Amino acid sequence: DVKVTQSSRYLVKRTGEKVFLECVQDMDHENMFWYRQDPGLGLRLIYFSYDVKMKEKGDIPEGYSVSREKKERFSLILESASTNQTSMYLCASTGTVYGYTFGSGTRLTVV
Amino acid sequence: EDQVTQSPEALRLQEGESSSLNCSYTVSGLRGLFWYRQDPGKGPEFLFTLYSAGEEKEKERLKATLTKKESFLHITAPKPEDSATYLCAVHGGGDYKLSFGAGTTVTVRA
Numbered sequence: 001d002v003k004v005t006q007s008s009r010y011l012v013k014r015t016g017e018k019v020f021l022e023c024v025q026d027m028d029h030e031n032m033f034w035y036r037q038d039p040g041l042g043l044r045l046i047y048f049s050y051d052v053k054m055k056e057k058g059d060i061p062e063g064y065s066v067s068r069e070k071k072e073r074f075s076l077i078l079e080s081a082s083t084n085q086t087s088m089y090l091c092a093s094t095g096t097v098y099g100y101t102f103g104s105g106t107r108l109t110v111v
Numbered sequence: 112e113d114q115v116t117q118s119p120e121a122l123r124l125q126e127g128e129s130s131s132l133n134c135s136y137t138v139s140g141l142r143g144l145f146w147y148r149q150d151p152g153k154g155p156e157f158l159f160t161l162y163s164a165g166e167e168k169e170k171e172r173l174k175a176t177l178t179k180k181e182s183f184l185h186i187t188a189p190k191p192e193d194s195a196t197y198l199c200a201v202h203g204g205g206d207y208k209l210s211f212g213a214g215t216t217v218t219v220r221a
Contacts, residue, residue: 004154009152031207033207033208035211040120040213041213042115042198042211042212042213042214043155043198043200043211044211045208048207048208050206050207058208090154090155092154094207096207100145100157100209101157102147102154102155102156103154104152104153104154105152105153105154107152
């Protein structure tokens with residue numbers, strides 16, 4: 001089975017801090033995604049990547065950046081964390097659109 | 112822009128009380144509709160993919176159906192372990208992005 005691992009389940013950071021969320025998948029998938037999930041809003045796409053060193057903006061990229069230096073790892077970076085970035089962050093990967101696999105999520109609280 | 116609306120937001124059922132969840136969508140050229148289950152504090156888990164109107168898929172007490180405008184997830188004789196949030200998503204473009212609804216949270220009481 002594909003495994004998508006997010007490095008932290010819970011994080012608490014201070015406003016203004018630079019925050020790194022890490023995601024690793026073990027099935028050689030080309031496509032990786034970062035979503036945030038908020039009550040009543042569902043999952044919203046932040047950034048995605050189709051290949052190493054490639055990135056595309058999703059629907060809500062403001063305040064975020066990403067890095068994909070290796071195929072298996074896709075990092076989400078909050079350049080200067082703000083309280084409105086408190087959320088559940090979900091990473092997903094797929095070899096085709098028919099097989100999205102999600103990580104367990106990182107619940108980030110910015111205080 | 113693809114749009115997905117799920118209803119109701121929340122559903123409370125008695126064990127054994129069958130019901131249906133709705134997913135209405137607007138997409139230019141549906142390439143697939145997906146149902147996921149999400150337990151509290153966890154990532155979504157894949158349930159079904161539907162590709163064309165009239166298609167049906169079943170798994171245990173769950174059955175998903177698809178029309179040209181909406182999909183239904185039917186839960187037959189639910190058990191407490193079916194309690195979860197059920198997410199609907201559509202794929203309408205030439206890339207691999209999915210657009211998700213806000214989900215329906217189902218609570219099944221024993």
